[in-house]
Amino acid sequence: MAEYLIYFNQQWVGDHTEEWFRGRGPLAAAVVNEIKAAGEYVFAGGLEEDGPVFSADATSGTTMFADGPYVETKEWLGGLTVVDVADEETARMWAGKIAEACGWPQEVRRFGRGPQSAGE
Numbered sequence: 171m172a173e174y175l176i177y178f179n180q181q182w183v184g185d186h187t188e189e190w191f192r193g194r195g196p197l198a199a200a201v202v203n204e205i206k207a208a209g210e211y212v213f214a215g216g217l218e219e220d221g222p223v224f225s226a227d228a229t230s231g232t233t234m235f236a237d238g239p240y241v242e243t244k245e246w247l248g249g250l251t252v253v254d255v256a257d258e259e260t261a262r263m264w265a266g267k268i269a270e271a272c273g274w275p276q277e278v279r280r281f282g283r284g285p286q287s288a289g290e
Contacts, residue, residue, distance in 0.1 A: 171254050171255065171256055172254070172255065172256075172257075172261075172280055172281070173212060173252055173253065173254045173280070173281040174252070174253050174255060174258075174261035174264075174265075174278055174279065174280050174281065175250060175251075175252055175278070175279045175280075175281060176250065176251040176252075176253065176261070176264060176265045176268055176276050176277070176278050177247060177248075177249065177250040177251070177276065177277055177279075178247075178248050178249055178250075178272070178274055178275060178276050178277065179246060179247060179248055179277075180217075180219065180246055180247070180248035181246075182248070182274045182275050183248060183272075183274050184274060186273075190273075194271065194272055194273055197270075197271035197272075198268070198271045198272055200271065201264075201267045201268055201271045202214050202251070204267070205251070205253060205264060210253045210254055210255050210260070210264070211253065211254075212252035212253060212254050213250075213251070213252045214249075214250070214251040214252070215249060215250065216248060216249035217246075217247055217248060217249055219248075223237070223238055224236060224237050224238065225238070251264070251268060252281075258280070261278055261280070262278065265278045
């Protein structure tokens with residue numbers, strides 16, 4: 171099994187009416203429920219556009235916190251889903267279903283194999 175990140179940048183969403191967005195919510199929730207039923211759900215969520223944004227930087231040896239994004243950018247993360255699946259084909263399938271339900275593109279990346287905890 172491998173974990174994959176399926177995500178979108180807020181700028182990919184496009185301009186739509188409130189009614190259009192309300193119609194997409196149940197579709198996206200249905201896909202998340204399908205992922206859960208398959209036993210492949212790890213996490214899913216959308217980020218607040220107007221919520222707090224801050225950065226932490228410890229490269230100087232002292233951790234410094236700053237309001238706002240770490241780097242000024244034209245794109246920012248809008249939402250994400252993490253799945254734990256048997257293969258890339260399954261990750262692609264979920265990404266396609268999420269893209270159809272949301273109505274905007276999704277990008278997929280596999281998580282690297284990090285250091286394992288003791289006992290794993």
